[in-house]
Ligand SMILES: O=c1ccn([C@H]2C[C@H](O)[C@@H](COP(=O)(O)OP(=O)(O)OP(=O)(O)O)O2)c(=O)[nH]1
């Protein structure tokens with residue numbers, strides 16, 4: 001990657017800073033920073049600390065997304081996926097894991113539990129109007145295409 005975005009970080013935890021697993025990975029893998037393992041029973045959820053506090057540049061957000069391996073093998077997902085880390089948030093990043101399997105799952109300290117993707121965003125300036133432009137789709141949705 002040619003360009004990278006400098007992001008200030010405080011690591012309260014004992015693990016290395018999150019890293020990209022491969023050259024073009026979009027997400028930085030986040031590790032659980034735990035005193036002791038956490039067991040999630042079926043359908044149980046828990047807020048898992050990462051030990052990380054960040055300062056994103058204005059106009060950027062971080063999305064906290066599930067890892068597909070944990071999801072596929074163990075039914076572990078994130079309740080509020082994609083979680084949103086605001087540019088003005090200075091607290092510790094936490095991950096709201098949920099166990100969607102029918103067996104207990106143990107989260108170990110240092111385990112890679114989620115991935116964080118940093119993205120630019122736009123902020124909206126509303127223009128209140130009486131009409132919106134006409135389109136082929138119009139108000140169709142929810143499987144409206146391909147029907148006769
Ligand atoms: O998975 C997440 C989601 C959010 N946050 C932190 C960063 C974010 O900036 C803040 C607020 O998140 P959000 O706006 O999603 O929560 P809310 O329920 O709207 O709370 P608030 O009223 O604090 O905005 O909580 C996390 O650490 N992990």
Ligand SMILES: [Mg+2]
Pocket residue numbers: none
């Ligand atoms: Mg909010």
